[in-house]
Amino acid sequence: MAMGGGEGGGALLSELYKSAQKLLIRTKDGLSKLESIEFSTGASSSSSSSSSSSMAVEPLDLSTALRRDLGQIQSFCSEMDRLWRSIPSPSQRGLWKRKVEQVAEEADSLRRSLDRHVLRHQSRIQEAKDRKNLLERRNGDSAHVLRIFDEEAQAMESAQNSSRMLEEAYATGVAVLSKYSEQRDRIKRAQRKALDVLNTVGLSNSLLKLIERRHRTDKWIAYGGMISVTVIVYMFWRWIN
Incomplete structure (x- = not known):
């Protein structure tokens, strides 16, 4: 077994x-x-x-x-x-x-x-x-x-747009000042003609003084306008930058 x-x-x-x-x-x-x-x-x-x-x-x-x-x-x-x-x-x-x-x-x-x-x-x-x-x-x-x-790139594009706006604002200010200068010249010529006419007709000295004061006022208005435009353009340029 x-x-x-x-x-x-x-x-x-x-x-x-x-x-x-x-x-x-x-x-x-x-x-x-x-x-x-x-x-x-x-x-x-x-x-x-x-x-x-x-x-x-x-x-x-x-x-x-x-x-x-x-x-x-x-x-x-x-x-x-x-x-x-x-x-x-x-x-x-x-x-x-x-x-x-x-x-x-x-x-x-x-x-x-x-x-x-x-x-x-x-x-x-x-x-x-x-x-x-x-x-x-x-x-x-x-x-x-x-x-x-x-x-x-977006920031640069925004800066370029701001610069372009500033240039346009400056050009506009220059154009406004040029218009003021042209108007001032026209006022001077008109004033001289008016004085010549008044002198010819023999108007009084008081009227002549009044015209002179008006001329000085217009001149200061023109200067004030030029200064205001310059200040606005400068403030806009400072705000952009």
Whole structure:
């Protein structure tokens, strides 16, 4: 009975060992594929973050499948560790002990490699997110700079408009003063003619003095008008600046 149990345990042990070996081979192939994807992704790291996100789907699914296979291998190792202890032959027991330990060591090594790959993959995803955020901030800063330039352009345009208004006001003041000067000259000529006429008809000195006072009044009115226009133009210029 003991011999039959040992032979049955050996058959099951051999079957589990073959299954574990197949899973180890599949896991190694999967890790090789992950490394190839990692290198190709690293070579194209200067591409946009959106394409990196789309390429991240397949490695994630593959790493999940590999971790599931490694869990199955660990389960096989636990069962094989129980079975080899029940083999009656010491030499066979030692042989299966080494085989099971070898499978367990390979599985641990593959798990560590997978963990390193997952960490690198997560680091690349975080770097892609950081680059995206940096580009968005740069775009936001560019928009802020453009807005500042636009405000400066508007301020310059407003200053140009104010300068143009000041020039127009100055030209208007010059034209008004010129009109006053022309009117003053015409008044002087009219006054001289009137004096000549009055002298001719022999009007009294009081009337002549009255005309002279009126002339002085008109002259002060003309001067006052010129000064007022000058003051208005100066105050408008000070208000603009």
